[in-house]
Amino acid sequence: MATIKDIANRLGISVSTVSKGLNGANDISEELRQIVLDTAVEMGYTTKRMKKDANKKLCVFIENMDFEQPDQFGYEIILGFKQAAYRDNWDVTILPVTPAFQQTERYDTYMLKNGFSGAFLVGFALQDAWMLQLASTNIPTVLFDNYIKQNLNVCYIGTDNFEGIDLAVDYAYSLGHKRIAFLNGSPNSMVSDQRLQAFISSMKAHALMLxxxxxxxxxxxxxxAKYHVPKFLAAGATAILCGNDLLAYGTIEECRLHGLCVPEDISVIGFDDLPSSCTTIPPLTTIRQDRIELGKSGYYTLVSLLHHVSISRTLLRPQLIIRESTSPTINKKIIKKITKKESTIL
Amino acid sequence: MATIKDIANRLGISVSTVSKGLNGANDISEELRQIVLDTAVEMGYTTKRMKKDANKKLCVFIENMDFEQPDQFGYEIILGFKQAAYRDNWDVTILPVTPAFQQTERYDTYMLKNGFSGAFLVGFALQDAWMLQLASTNIPTVLFDNYIKQNLNVCYIGTDNFEGIDLAVDYAYSLGHKRIAFLNGSPNSMVSDQRLQAFISSMKAHALMLxxxxxxxxxxxxxxAKYHVPKFLAAGATAILCGNDLLAYGTIEECRLHGLCVPEDISVIGFDDLPSSCTTIPPLTTIRQDRIELGKSGYYTLVSLLHHVSISRTLLRPQLIIRESTSPTINKKIIKKITKKESTIL
Known part of the structure; x- marks a missing residue:
């Protein structure tokens, strides 16, 4: 377990300042105190003073998503949720679940039996047993990237996919791309459906041909990627927008196998901004989902539900992260012209 | 100004219990304390203890919307915001504004000069000077029923119009209606656009002809209503869904002028659930926007923005309120059959 000294080293501040932050002293700023507490949560540091009220328990259920390592998609979502919940003295249990586990007991029964006041469900599939039960649950429940109709106790949080895809199309368009391809992710997913609709409406809004x-x-x-990128290349794509970063990694590789350079010959844009996306070759231009913020919003939204404020959905702003997997189409024309000129001269 | 005794009378509890609630005593429940505080805010009661930190100031700007009286649309939105903000010791200023006022000073300048940390904007029109400036504001700002693209400091909150219209269509459909008309509100409004799209997609989802x-x-x-309802009646509408309750009031009146009874001859559904909608003749079936919750969510979302959690939109659940302006189509057929039979017998 981390010590106070570890926290001090990580933040580059004195042990006594860390101690003040952990103990709620008045002579450090509120902002610094929050940073100390957030770091303590992240590093797994706990003291008696940080112990939670026994009767204030929340649960995060997670399925189909890796979250143990900092470079995995779920890691920061869980961390953000815990950081925000700990500030309000909630005890948070993280529980990976399987479809089989969901068959053992009804969701509401499990929650009541274990004394959880509310839950955050991450990575569930629409056909999961517990998801089907959420249509009528009485337990305040926040879903990451899933939506349940009409139940006042359930809320959907996620990134605004329409704005995210529009940012990507808009950026590709600003670079001169007109033949923009879209490689979407898995079917039967609300997120995939939204991203496809967003792509169609953004292309139309930019007067680009579908x-x-x-x-x-x-x-x-x-x-x-390998099953779809060849078709895109044959159809003359100059930019490929991908449903997530993993698809973008595969797309870059597939372009390379076809003898094309990214971004000189073709631009590639991802979605998510995984930690590894700044170290790919080339570093990936992508749409960032801020996972710490998603986790925190999951908590704040759950607090609203606990206060009987029935939020239907909370969507966060995505951000365009420009790196090196994209370039203007105009460059290529200039290069071609220059090459032509040179060869003429030669 | 209200006294402690007024609060006690309103809530039907003792003066000493109200006093305990206002003074944060430990021997009353947290729930009762919140009710006492909320009522004190609603009745305009203040004590020194309730005075806010001088440096914690928020502003609610309101335009194009009545809010002074309890039966007006804006009243509870403002009240909910204040109730939630006061719990966290914010001082809240309510400021009605005009387009002319917005020309006197830039939004950011006004906010900084007056020491406001953030604002909630209610009832603004998309072409307002301040709305145009919001594309690049640095001030945490929550908009009621308006959306600004891509600025991390601005958030849209409102009721989920798609779910609201779908609830109304779904209910009319369940009563046997197939010729459902939609009388939308003002053009050039994001909310009107959403409700129209929602109507089209819900009709399609119910396999009803547009x-x-x-x-x-x-x-x-x-x-x-008088400019549009006659056309609906001529086209054989059996139910009319309206963009808000005021339009529904006008629609009921217009049907009456055409010799039709609501709901026996035609069903009418509103949107909003204004306080007066339970006393119209007949009482109005409508889609409820919970305005207290909208106000509270406006505050909670603003808190998120102040914490640099960039929420794009927060949408609340609407609720179907079934009263007496709607009835099954099947009844009419039965009545007609019975009448026919009776006249045959006669």
Missing amino acids: DKDLIAQGHYVADS | DKDLIAQGHYVADS
């Missing part, structure tokens, strides 16, 4: 040969549905894994 | 003679765009006032 071409069915430039739209494909794969799965949210790198390997999926 | 007929251009059953869709019209008026304004959010009762008087607007």
Whole structure:
């Protein structure tokens, strides 16, 4: 377990300042105190003073998503939720679940039996047993990236996919791209549906032609790219927008296998901004989902539900992160012209 | 100004219990304490103890919306915001503004000069000077029923219009209605656009035919109904869904002028659930926007922005309120059959 000294070293402040932050002293700023507390939560540091009220318990259920390592998609979502909840003295249990586990007991029964006041469900599939039960649950429940109709106790939080895809199309357009392909992720997913609709409406808003040969549905894994990218290249795509970063990694690789350079010959844009996306070759231009903020919003939204404020959905702003997997189409023309000129001279 | 005794009388509890609630005593429940505080805020009661920190100031700007009286749309939105903000010791200023006022000073300048940390903007029009400036404001700002693209400091909150309209169509459908008309409110409004899209997609989802003679765009006032309802009646509408309750009041009146009884001959559904909608003749079936919750969510969302959690939108659940302006179509057929039978017998 981390010590006070570890926290002090990480933040570059004195042990006594860390101690003040942990103990709620008045002579350090509120902002610094929050940073100390957030870091303590992140590093797994606990003291008696940080122990939670026995009767204030929340649960995060997680399925189909890796979260143990800092470079995995779920890690910061869980961390953000815990950081925000600990400030309000909630005890938070993280519980990975399987479809089989959901068959053992009804959701409401499990929650009541274990004394949880509310839950945050991350990574569930629409056909999961517990998801089906959420249509009528009485337990305040926040879903990451899933929506349940009409139940006042359930809320959907996520990133605004419409704004995210529009940011990507808008950026590609600003670079001169007109033949923009979209490699979507897994079917039967609300998020995939939203991103596809967003792509269609953003292309229309930019007066760009929609071409069915430039739209494909794969799965949210790198390997999926090889089944669809060749078709995009044959159809003259100059930019490929991907449903997540893993698909973008696969797309860059697939372009390379076809003898194309990213971004000189073709631009690639991801979605998520995984930690590894700044170290790919080339570093990936992508749409960032701020996972710490998603986790915190999951908590704040759950607090609203606990106060009987029935939020239907809370969507966060995505951000365009410009790196090196994208370049203007105009450059290529200039290069070609220059090359032509040079060869003429030669 | 209200006294402690007024609060006690309103809540039907003793003066000493009110006093305990106001002074944060430990021997009353947290729930009762909140009710006492909320009522004190509503009745305008203040004590020194309730005075706010001088440096914690928020502002609610309101335009194009009545809010002074309890039966007006804006009243509870403002009240909910204040109730939630006062719990966290914020001082809240309510400021009605005009387009002319917005020309006197830039939004950011006004906010900084007056020491406001953030604001909640209610009832603004998209073409207002301050709305245009919000694309690049640095001030945490929550908009009621308006959306600004891509600025991390601005958030949209409102009721989920898609779910609201779907609830109304779904209910009319469950009563046997197939010729459902939609009388929308003012054009150039994001909310009107959303409700129209929602109507189209909900009709499609229910496999009901869309007929251009059953869709019209008026304004959010009762008087607007007379220009559109006759067309709906001529086109065989059996139910009319309205963009707000005022339009529904006008629609009921217009049907009456055409010799039709609501709900026996035609069903009418509103949107908002204004306080007066339970005393109309007949009492109005409508889609409820919980305005206290909207106000509270406006505050909670603003807190998130102040904590640099960039929420794009927060939408609340609407609720279907079934009263007496709607009835099953099947009844009419039965009544007609019975009448026919009776007349045959006679």
